[in-house]
Amino acid sequence: MISKPNIYKIEKLRKEEEKLLKKFKIEKLKKEPEIIVFLDSSYFNDNIISCFLFYSYKNREVLKKKFILSKIDFPYIPTYLSLREGPNYIKGLKNEEYDLMIIDGQGIAHPRKMGIATYLGIKLNKPSIGVAKNILYGTYKQINKEKGLFSEIIGENGELIGYALITKEKTNPIFISPGNLISFEDTLNIINSLIGRHRIPEPLREVHIYSREVKRSLNENIYNR
DNA sequence: GCGACAG
DNA sequence: ATCTTGTCGC
Ligand SMILES: [Mg+2]
Numbered sequence: 001m002i003s004k005p006n007i008y009k010i011e012k013l014r015k016e017e018e019k020l021l022k023k024f025k026i027e028k029l030k031k032e033p034e035i036i037v038f039l040d041s042s043y044f045n046d047n048i049i050s051c052f053l054f055y056s057y058k059n060r061e062v063l064k065k066k067f068i069l070s071k072i073d074f075p076y077i078p079t080y081l082s083l084r085e086g087p088n089y090i091k092g093l094k095n096e097e098y099d100l101m102i103i104d105g106q107g108i109a110h111p112r113k114m115g116i117a118t119y120l121g122i123k124l125n126k127p128s129i130g131v132a133k134n135i136l137y138g139t140y141k142q143i144n145k146e147k148g149l150f151s152e153i154i155g156e157n158g159e160l161i162g163y164a165l166i167t168k169e170k171t172n173p174i175f176i177s178p179g180n181l182i183s184f185e186d187t188l189n190i191i192n193s194l195i196g197r198h199r200i201p202e203p204l205r206e207v208h209i210y211s212r213e214v215k216r217s218l219n220e221n222i223y224n225r
Numbered sequence: 226g227c228g229a230c231a232g
Numbered sequence: 233a234t235c236t237t238g239t240c241g242c
Contacts (some may be wrong), residue, residue, distance in 0.1 A: 078230040136231045
């Protein structure tokens with residue numbers, strides 16, 4: 001299938017972002033989330049595997065996992081991750097029930113305040129949080145690598161856009177930012193409550209591992225025919 | 226113009 | 233993100 005040129009997709013996204021930004025809202029969660037969905041993708045050849053892990057926040061247990069396999073139809077271009085991974089996530093979340101999305105990537109800690117978590121949160125009208133292993137945009141003060149310490153990520157105009165958070169002793173921080181319909185405080189509290197033995201919040205780490213398992217399994221199927 | 230740059 | 237064993241550091 002031939003799709004529109006990448007430049008056209010970028011222009012279209014930028015127009016959509018302007019529209020979406022008007023609906024963007026930071027606010028405290030109305031109630032504690034019951035179901036949180038964690039999102040991550042992996043790749044092989046020209047395929048993208050997008051994975052979904054549904055998690056009971058209260059019971060701290062995985063409810064179900066699933067994945068969607070598609071052809072890659074946009075390259076990785078910094079600040080345009082939404083075009084690469086967004087469509088699959090939207091497809092996979094259709095007809096699903098959840099109260100909050102936590103996505104591997106940025107929320108508002110993004111040059112256009114439109115990281116993939118914000119983009120999805122507004123499009124799907126759901127609270128969302130972005131959790132990234134690296135910073136994309138903004139500045140923060142270095143902090144000691146002591147679990148629990150955090151530092152504000154500041155945007156171009158001196159505004160708060162997220163946090164660098166140490167989740168494990170002697171490791172680099174993770175970079176968290178609100179996506180949509182959530183406060184900075186809720187963002188920090190919820191992510192902190194999901195930290196286990198590792199740097200990455202446990203369910204996000206698990207969906208990442210799952211995505212690699214799916215990939216390995218699909219690769220074996222190809223090899224066997 | 227140069228460099229930085231989520232996944 | 234991906235290719236991939238050993239190896240360094242905590
Ligand atoms: Mg990822």
